[in-house]
Amino acid sequence: MTHEVLIYPDRQALVAAAFDLMVARIHTAVDERQRCTIALSGGSTPQPLYAALAQADLPWDRIQIYWGDERYVPPSHPDSNYGMTKRIWLDVAPIPAANIHPMPTNFADPQAAAAEYDRQILADFGLEAGSMPAFDLILLGMGDDGHTASLFPHTAALSVRDRLVTVGEKDGQPRITFTYPLIDRARSTIFLISGASKQSALGEIFAPTGDATIYPARGIQPQGELLWLLDADAGKDLAIAC
Numbered sequence: 001m002t003h004e005v006l007i008y009p010d011r012q013a014l015v016a017a018a019f020d021l022m023v024a025r026i027h028t029a030v031d032e033r034q035r036c037t038i039a040l041s042g043g044s045t046p047q048p049l050y051a052a053l054a055q056a057d058l059p060w061d062r063i064q065i066y067w068g069d070e071r072y073v074p075p076s077h078p079d080s081n082y083g084m085t086k087r088i089w090l091d092v093a094p095i096p097a098a099n100i101h102p103m104p105t106n107f108a109d110p111q112a113a114a115a116e117y118d119r120q121i122l123a124d125f126g127l128e129a130g131s132m133p134a135f136d137l138i139l140l141g142m143g144d145d146g147h148t149a150s151l152f153p154h155t156a157a158l159s160v161r162d163r164l165v166t167v168g169e170k171d172g173q174p175r176i177t178f179t180y181p182l183i184d185r186a187r188s189t190i191f192l193i194s195g196a197s198k199q200s201a202l203g204e205i206f207a208p209t210g211d212a213t214i215y216p217a218r219g220i221q222p223q224g225e226l227l228w229l230l231d232a233d234a235g236k237d238l239a240i241a242c
């Protein structure tokens, strides 16, 4: 399977490439399986991509949208990954409401929220407990510290192998996150990474040896396609290290 690093001159070119790749993966999935299951990242980097997708002519009724991680806040909170995506993309595109599957953040115990999303995904995919579904496309970002989804350095979520979804933690605050095994089952995993602040973590992630508990994005080892899309600011000097 393809594992590739692609470096684009600037953020605009990065977003254009990610848009073309996502549109192509959506059409392939719909042609082959009559639907496309996508898990999205949050944060700032994918926002222009989501704005572009909002205007795209896509088979919206065939697209099922999930999130790979979420901050434990209500959808109306400025930090909500779902809230951001809704405003920029999902409120604009003609996607049926039933095809949008935000992570729950209304349980008193975030573990219960993670368990509920796990259950929902299995039910939506028509699978039994203990199965690991294959998303058609998982979009990932990466923080300056090398975290991806809400798999943060030195946290318990990094060791969870028996569930689809678990509780992550950032600075003592809970997050909900896909686990490594669920991400690794995806048919296509696309990292979207922009900006010079990501250079140092990327250097560690692409070093021949290293520790995924320090740089969690290093632990992503999908059996399907893996594409690292970087802009030149993020990928500076990386071609040498790869």
Ligand SMILES: O=C1O[C@H](COP(=O)(O)O)[C@@H](O)[C@H](O)[C@H]1O
Residues within 6 Å of the ligand: 040, 041, 042, 043, 044, 045, 046, 069, 070, 071, 081, 140, 141, 142, 143, 144, 148, 149, 150
């Ligand atoms: O907290 C998060 O951060 C990462 C990276 O975000 P960015 O702002 O540096 O693009 C993101 O991928 C993740 O989904 C989000 O919850």
